[in-house]
Amino acid sequence: MSYASQPVDDAIATPDPRDERSKRLPKFMIGDRWRRWLSGLTTTVNAKPERHAHTSLTAQGAAISTTALPIGSVTPGVWGIYTHLRVTRAGTVSGEVRLTITFTSGGVTQTQQGTLLDGNLTTTREGLLFIVRPDNATVISYSTTFSDGGGAVSMQYALDLVAVQLAADQ
Numbered sequence: 001m002s003y004a005s006q007p008v009d010d011a012i013a014t015p016d017p018r019d020e021r022s023k024r025l026p027k028f029m030i031g032d033r034w035r036r037w038l039s040g041l042t043t044t045v046n047a048k049p050e051r052h053a054h055t056s057l058t059a060q061g062a063a064i065s066t067t068a069l070p071i072g073s074v075t076p077g078v079w080g081i082y083t084h085l086r087v088t089r090a091g092t093v094s095g096e097v098r099l100t101i102t103f104t105s106g107g108v109t110q111t112q113q114g115t116l117l118d119g120n121l122t123t124t125r126e127g128l129l130f131i132v133r134p135d136n137a138t139v140i141s142y143s144t145t146f147s148d149g150g151g152a153v154s155m156q157y158a159l160d161l162v163a164v165q166l167a168a169d170q
């Protein structure tokens with residue numbers, strides 16, 4: 001995110017033209033100290049990470065095929081994909097689930113996987129941060145592998161993903 005340059009020659013406040021006194025008032029300009037402060041604020045805001053997508057899936061009882069994060073094609077730079085994968089219902093027989101993040105870097109498809117979660121407890125979870133540098137105008141995708149133990153009650157899981165652009169290329 002970037003801003004237009006400061007409108008230093010424009011009035012910061014203008015009198016109400018409906019008020020008769022407005023014809024006698026000068027144009028009000030912003031002072032240098034305020035201009036410097038606002039300039040620094042703009043720089044600080046531009047340097048902050050920006051969240052681009054959030055996906056939250058609950059009660060999942062099957063594998064998820066490769067699905068693009070809802071950010072469209074990415075802009076170049078370093079991205080953080082924050083993930084949280086958790087067993088939400090234990091199965092009668094233990095199952096397993098694993099998350100994979102896929103992206104393209106240097107024209108080559110890259111994948112990064114989380115741990116195979118094979119605990120059959122609702123305390124089984126994994127929170128990860130995947131750092132990726134995808135090519136411009138490509139997608140970042142996620143998928144899961146899942147296998148249920150086949151008991152009377154099937155295992156289920158929840159998945160949360162947040163995509164944040166940590167540093168944009170200029």
